[in-house]
Amino acid sequence: MTTHHLVVQSPGLTVEHAEQLAALAQAQGVARISNTAARLLDVQHDALTQAEVVAWADRKGVDVAFVPAGLKLSNCKVLAMDMDSTLINIECIDEIAGVVGVKDKVSEITEAAMRGEIKDFAESLRRRVALLKGVPAEALEQVYVEKLRLNPGAERLITTAQAAGIKVLLVSGGFTFFTDRLRERLKLDSAHANTLEIDNGLLTGQVVGDILDADAKAVYLREFARTHGATKEQIIAMGDGANDLKMLGAAGFPVAYHAKPLVREQTRFALNVTGLDGVLNWFES
Structure with missing residues (x-):
């Protein structure tokens, strides 16, 4: 044994x-x-x-x-992370809504979706984005500068993983405005999210193209893992909401990070009080 x-x-x-x-x-x-x-x-x-x-x-x-x-960290090949409330401290869509005074309406839908009470993530996102119609595009930059912070341990986890040769994927049901900046800032290998439609400097209340939902998260992770020759047991995946469960299911080290009860119940590993870099303590030097 x-x-x-x-x-x-x-x-x-x-x-x-x-x-x-x-x-x-x-x-x-x-x-x-x-x-x-x-x-x-x-x-x-x-x-x-x-x-x-x-x-x-x-x-x-x-x-x-x-x-x-x-366990050796260097035996892993892929680290996949959700963005909102996992890599970062906020739900970006809620904070965008806060700029124009509809945060409570959007947050209510966000929370229900994260808890798994709204089963169709795409529909929940459409409902929330529709509430952003007419918001100035400058609100995105305002949220990034004033509200968005990395969660504790994020930089140490990522730099340590990268030093061990691990490729890092950011895959989010949020928005490319934020994932693109984080990809550049943290030197991530790949990032995927939804694109907000902007017309004449205003959000239209719609998303461009297909919505990146739970199924898409899992697909992106599997494709990324295949590209980098990673088996399931060589994947660490981290998330906090119901929309992350299929992605977490594709990883040998699925981690519920400060997660909703539904996610904690269905995930083998959990960090409830520790920072993101708590993962590193599972591996021996």
Whole structure:
């Protein structure tokens, strides 16, 4: 049977947290990774143990991941990420709507779609974009400059992955105005999103071409992986909403990042309190 370790991490990780989790998982030792992370060695990883550990960790605000011993980041070939609320701190469409005072209406639809309550993402996006009709195109730049920030750990995750030879894909149900800038800024290998139609300097309330939905996200990831010779087990994918589930399903390391409950329930790995670079602690140097 493959030896597994349990990686535990939290901004507020204490010795007591590590000791309690080590006892639950019957760890044979503890290796400190940093002030906020530890690797519990040679743990039990049957379904019952995993369920007990995850439940305890959720109550205490600790992220946990059962991983095979000896994982190397360099064995992975692809890192795929969602943009809104994963790579960055905002939902861009909500902030564009905020410029013209319709954020509440758009956010309500966004949240329902992210929770999986609206099954047709394309229809939910059309409804939201329609509310942006007449918004000056300058609002996009305003949102990028004033509102958009990378989520904690984003730059460290990407630069470390790139240094290990991993190709990085950004694939979003958001908009190319933002993905294109992030692709250039972070030197990403590829980025895909929807294109807002602009006429005479104003948003028309429509999207150009087909809408990039959950199916399209998965297709883009598979094509990107094939281009770079990556098997499923060599793919890390990160997302937070229902629209990411099919993409996450195409990865050997699917990560629910500060995600909706529906996504956490269906995804093997989760970072609920840690930054994006928490993924790096799963791999041994």
